Amino acid sequence: QQQVKQSPQSLIVQKGGIPIINCAYENTAFDYFPWYQQFPGKGPALLIAIRPDVSEKKEGRFTISFNKSAKQFSLHIMDSQPGDSATYFCAARNAGGTSYGKLTFGQGTILTVHP
Amino acid sequence: SAVISQKPSRDICQRGTSLTIQCQVDSQVTMMFWYRQQPGQSLTLIATANQGSEATYESGFVIDKFPISRPNLTFSTLTVSNMSPEDSSIYLCSGGDTEAFFGQGTRLTVV
Numbered sequence: 001q002q003q004v005k006q007s008p009q010s011l012i013v014q015k016g017g018i019p020i021i022n023c024a025y026e027n028t029a030f031d032y033f034p035w036y037q038q039f040p041g042k043g044p045a046l047l048i049a050i051r052p053d054v055s056e057k058k059e060g061r062f063t064i065s066f067n068k069s070a071k072q073f074s075l076h077i078m079d080s081q082p083g084d085s086a087t088y089f090c091a092a093r094n095a096g097g098t099s100y101g102k103l104t105f106g107q108g109t110i111l112t113v114h115p
Numbered sequence: 116s117a118v119i120s121q122k123p124s125r126d127i128c129q130r131g132t133s134l135t136i137q138c139q140v141d142s143q144v145t146m147m148f149w150y151r152q153q154p155g156q157s158l159t160l161i162a163t164a165n166q167g168s169e170a171t172y173e174s175g176f177v178i179d180k181f182p183i184s185r186p187n188l189t190f191s192t193l194t195v196s197n198m199s200p201e202d203s204s205i206y207l208c209s210g211g212d213t214e215a216f217f218g219q220g221t222r223l224t225v226v
Contacts, residue, residue, distance in 0.1 A: 046215070093215070103158075
């Protein structure tokens with residue numbers, strides 16, 4: 001099953017809060033799990049990504065936690081700022097075969113950070 | 116990282132006409148893809164743009180409707196043919212090998 005399920009659909013936090021967005025997948029043939037940030041009228045921008053042999057990756061205020069056995073991964077945004085208000089998409093990339101490189105996206109989470 | 120430029124950024128087209136969207140990558144990449152994003156929705160893969168061979172289409176997308184060219188490792192085009200209002204959407208080009216980067220998208224409105 002080539003699905004990635006993302007939750008919540010929307011999320012509102014106060015400045016300084018730690019929003020957490022979760023994704024779950026079923027296909028074990030995925031080898032790379034990126035997160036994208038998208039502002040209105042813009043294309044998705046690669047935020048951070050992780051491979052399944054790593055349980056956590058941190059870049060600045062953004063952290064991915066990865067649970068291979070549960071087939072789940074999540075994005076944490078530390079010390080969130082109003083400028084982080086955007087839509088966030090998780091994705092998973094096919095590892096090989098004729099589907100190599102294709103990304104399957106989650107449904108997206110609209111994050112609002114109040115000042 | 117790769118920088119991806121798409122044009123046009125937006126267009127309003129009459130139904131029954133065709134629009135060709137161009138995608139330029141600032142470095143050679145093996146993989147290029149075309150996605151569609153309906154307003155407020157997630158991204159759906161249209162096809163893989165294969166250099167030197169025919170594109171590979173996902174279920175629900177056909178070559179006659181969305182012909183794709185990939186003449187070299189830095190450039191691709193997507194044509195939306197015989198447009199109808201249902202084709203109004205954002206079309207996104209993606210490229211990259213170890214990581215996937217996106218262009219700014221083409222916002223298409225069909226009237």
